[in-house]
Amino acid sequence: MTAAGPVRTGDPERGTLAKAADENFPVAPFFLPKAWRDDLMAVYGFARLVDDIGDGDLAPGGADARLLGVSPEQAEDRLVLLDAFEADLRRVFDATPHHPLLRRLQVTVRRRSLTPEPFLGLVAANRQDQLVKRYETYDDLLAYCELSANPVGRLVLAVTGTSTPERIRLSDAICTALQIVEHLQDVAEDLGRDRIYLPAEDMKRFHVQEADLARKTAGASVRALVAYEAQRARDLLNEGAPLVGSVHGRLKLLLAGFVAGGRAAVHAIAAAEYDVLPGPPKPGKGRLLREVGVTLRGEG
Secondary structure, three states, X not given: OOOOOOOOOOOHHHHHHHHHHHOOOOOOOOOOOHHHHHHHHHHHHHHHHHHHHHHOXXXXXXXXXXXXXXXXXXXXXXXHHHHHHHHXXXXXXXXXXXXXXXXXXXXXXXXHOOOOHHHHHHHHXXXXXXXXXXXXXXXXXXXXXXXXXXXXXXXXXXXXXOOOHHHHHHHHHHHHHHHHHHHHHOHHHHHHOOOXXXXXHHHXXXXXXXXXXXXXXXXXXXXXXXXXXXXXXXXXXXXXXXXXXXXXXXXXXXXXXXXXXXXXXXXXXXXXOOOOOOOOOOOOHHHHHHHHHHHHOOOO
């Protein structure tokens, strides 16, 4: 997984939460009830911090490591940090956590009766990022998304009290699509971390070598590969879109924003002619608003 926005500085809690503005989708928009906004931001703070640990994007100075009880000598060891973070996460459910973002999360966990499983999945995904740098098949990538993305949607449903087995299935499709889109936007950045989330079997099919991903601009083969994966993301977004119509009120608008954010990002990738290597193609606000309208009407 890749971090959104610049490296965090200053107050660890405030710096992490500020990254919400850089995401492809709305995290806790103003139109939601305050209690929902508070709880969604608490969940976001957890997810953003664990990603920052996994990506090596913690603020300089070691404040997060100290909060987690990690010595300065081990503060650069991501697996040690993830182990310490998981230990502090477990305190959320039976004690008092050390990190302020996890103390914030504890309020939400208790108010919404959340379970440890989705949070542990996100930790496991970041631990996997330290050990697995390539994915052979699309199914392997989907298994990774089950840990790295799908728990977020399940937590949104749990926070809003709207979980059902069918909604979870639809949410998983949306979240996996959003993760694939993020991977497509960040091919160059991920390669700089020695990670490739494009399935190796697809790279072979389109005659793409790893060296092709390191170029400043994409050749025809890379563009064809990105277009192929983008279509998979579109299909997953369309599969999950009925989730929006299954709920009402402000939650409907929030979920439409998730789907629209993914669709707008895919459109931006297509508008760049699938050349994602110069940097992540980003949609404009106008396109995002149009996609929200399309999603709310049940079109597309």
